[in-house]
Amino acid sequence: MTGCRKSADYMEDLMIKFIADEVWAIDAEWVPDIPTGRRVYDLGPEIPDADVLEHMFQAGGASEENPRPYLKTVLCRVVSVAALVRQKAKNGAISHRLVALPRYGDPAMAEADLLHRFLEGAGKAKPQLIGFNIVEADLPILLQRAFAAGVAAPNFCARPQKPWEGCDYFARYSDWLLDLKQIYGGWGRSTPSLHELACSACIPGKIDTSGQDVIDLWQAGDISKIVAYNEFDALTTFLVWLYTARLSGLLSAEETVAEEDSLRRHVTTLINNGQEYLDTYLKKWDILSG
Numbered sequence: 310m311t312g313c314r315k316s317a318d319y320m321e322d323l324m325i326k327f328i329a330d331e332v333w334a335i336d337a338e339w340v341p342d343i344p345t346g347r348r349v350y351d352l353g354p355e356i357p358d359a360d361v362l363e364h365m366f367q368a369g370g371a372s373e374e375n376p377r378p379y380l381k382t383v384l385c386r387v388v389s390v391a392a393l394v395r396q397k398a399k400n401g402a403i404s405h406r407l408v409a410l411p412r413y414g415d416p417a418m419a420e421a422d423l424l425h426r427f428l429e430g431a432g433k434a435k436p437q438l439i440g441f442n443i444v445e446a447d448l449p450i451l452l453q454r455a456f457a458a459g460v461a462a463p464n465f466c467a468r469p470q471k472p473w474e475g476c477d478y479f480a481r482y483s484d485w486l487l488d489l490k491q492i493y494g495g496w497g498r499s500t501p502s503l504h505e506l507a508c509s510a511c512i513p514g515k516i517d518t519s520g521q522d523v524i525d526l527w528q529a530g531d532i533s534k535i536v537a538y539n540e541f542d543a544l545t546t547f548l549v550w551l552y553t554a555r556l557s558g559l560l561s562a563e564e565t566v567a568e569e570d571s572l573r574r575h576v577t578t579l580i581n582n583g584q585e586y587l588d589t590y591l592k593k594w595d596i597l598s599g
Contacts, residue, residue: 324557326484329437332395334547337447338539340527341365342386382450386420390427391539393547405575413536421458432464435476437485439550441503444488489549511597512548513590516541537586
């Protein structure tokens with residue numbers, strides 16, 4: 310590995326307190342939802358979709374410098390969710406799985422089905438959920454859109470009677486929902502983007518696609534490219550978490566390297582089994598860490 314990676318000072322009360330036996334590093338992708346925009350802004354069926362979308366952006370504060378402002382998540386539709394799943398077996402062995410809804414190559418999913426499958430899957434497994442801005446973006450949109458779609462996810466929403474009695478995704482400062490953005494800057498001027506934070510540690514950040522491109526890919530019907538971008542972000546989020554676990558002292562340097570090697574082998578296996586698009590991520594990772 311290169312000398313790019315450097316240690317950081319201890320951050321009191323911000324580092325991770327534990328690593329659960331199952332960890333999901335997740336990322337969601339979404340686009341403006343035209344039917345919701347029609348209802349919120351009382352735009353009739355005679356108004357073309359393109360005009361509804363423009364109205365949503367204008368209402369969201371569009372300007373000449375920023376024609377596509379960030380819209381409130383409730384006004385958007387979830388089109389993809391990806392996760393890097395880390396599991397620790399009873400014998401201590403660590404395994405990794407990269408998963409996504411929909412899968413690469415599959416058509417777009419009905420939003421309600423996507424949300425139900427993800428939330429109930431997470432609710433049954435009860436993993437430690439990791440994300441970058443998961444508290445302010447990913448979790449809110451998953452819940453807001455599940456509410457809008459009439460989805461029931463009782464296992465995900467269940468809370469223990471006492472904080473120490475089990476997994477709780479809704480307790481403030483709970484390590485069952487870990488936000489890497491909060492750990493590394495909150496929302497001040499020093500807050501890095503995921504791309505900046507990752508690249509500083511020789512981890513791949515954004516590759517060819519950014520969040521601003523997702524709406525264009527959606528309108529073009531290129532679901533697979535959205536899923537690939539989504540999976541890349543899940544991989545990056547996991548690696549940032551892995552180094553954070555090392556920084557916090559929960560993993561040794563040797564354990565961190567062993568997990569990196571395990572993840573590389575998993576990605577290589579996926580590539581050899583037909584997911585060739587992941588080779589772009591692997592090659593970028595090799596260049597940065599070589």
